[in-house]
């Protein structure tokens with residue numbers, strides 16, 4: 265659990281230590297959870313994410329030349345480059361470089377910079393550590409260059425950086441959340457119109473527990489891009505721009521069985537997002553239970569992005585009366601399961617999950633009890 269100002273301070277101190285003078289700008293962006301709406305963002309569908317109290321801070325100062333120097337207390341190792349490289353490096357710096365490149369493409373190549381990253385967003389856990397890094401870097405670098413940009417535009421810029429430089433064909437959910445989240449709320453985002461609505465999350469009686477499998481299967485990034493291709497092929501076969509326009513009745517017109525399953529997930533998941541948002545608006549959060557389980561089944565069977573470790577955690581959670589609902593979260597093939605728990609039962613649930621998971625996989629899951637917090641704030645840029 266982190267407060268943004270702690271990370272802000274950590275990044276400032278680390279910057280001073282590394283370079284001997286203070287940074288010119290600092291920005292702090294949160295990681296995210298997603299209540300429901302998985303693999304729907306790049307299909308122009310609906311998502312329901314919230315920012316969580318885990319943050320990444322970037323402290324930055326422009327240079328007089330075009331060199332770039334990066335260091336991080338999280339990812340380890342310093343990186344020094346003669347100039348902004350045209351191609352990816354194959355490490356964490358790519359998220360930084362992709363965004364810097366995109367800012368250069370839009371506003372003209374600027375000077376080089378020194379940047380320090382401090383973070384407590386778990387990496388590889390599906391909590392969007394990369395989205396938080398991109399957004400914090402973008403906000404800090406834009407501020408340093410004196411460029412003003414609307415949050416939505418910054419989110420799109422970061423997404424383009426990730427798609428084109430890093431090569432991950434991800435949607436806009438993570439960056440949008442890091443920029444626009446509001447404490448105590450989820451965001452119902454329509455990824456086609458990019459209209460958003462804040463939906464209140466339940467108060468202290470219920471707890472969002474993230475159970476981290478601590479595995480990340482190799483398959484993750486290639487399978488992600490593959491799913492996107494399959495979805496786009498399914499939409500094309502239906503003569504539609506995206507699966508957002510498709511309905512369950514269209515499914516029988518998709519000849520390829522794999523594409524049909526992928527489409528069914530997206531169509532039914534969009535409907536689940538809307539009904540989850542409705543439960544939250546009506547302040548009946550326990551109504552989320554069946555929606556979360558149905559989402560998991562759909563991701564497991566139709567979209568085929570779950571794995572044994574995630575299925576195990578969700579099954580164990582489903583066996584407990586204190587659990588309202590659970591599902592795998594994020595891109596899949598590892599990372600976290602999202603578990604909505606009656607707060608009084610959280611310790612018991614953690615213990616049960618730990619034990620059952622260790623019996624099966626000889627290791628313990630890691631738990632994060634998270635709260636919904638604000639996105640990156642302009643006043644944190646200084």
Ligand code: GLA
Nearest residue numbers: 302303434435436437594595
């Ligand atoms: C990753 C991507 C998001 C989204 C999710 C799956 O987190 O970055 O854009 O597609 O996977 O819902």
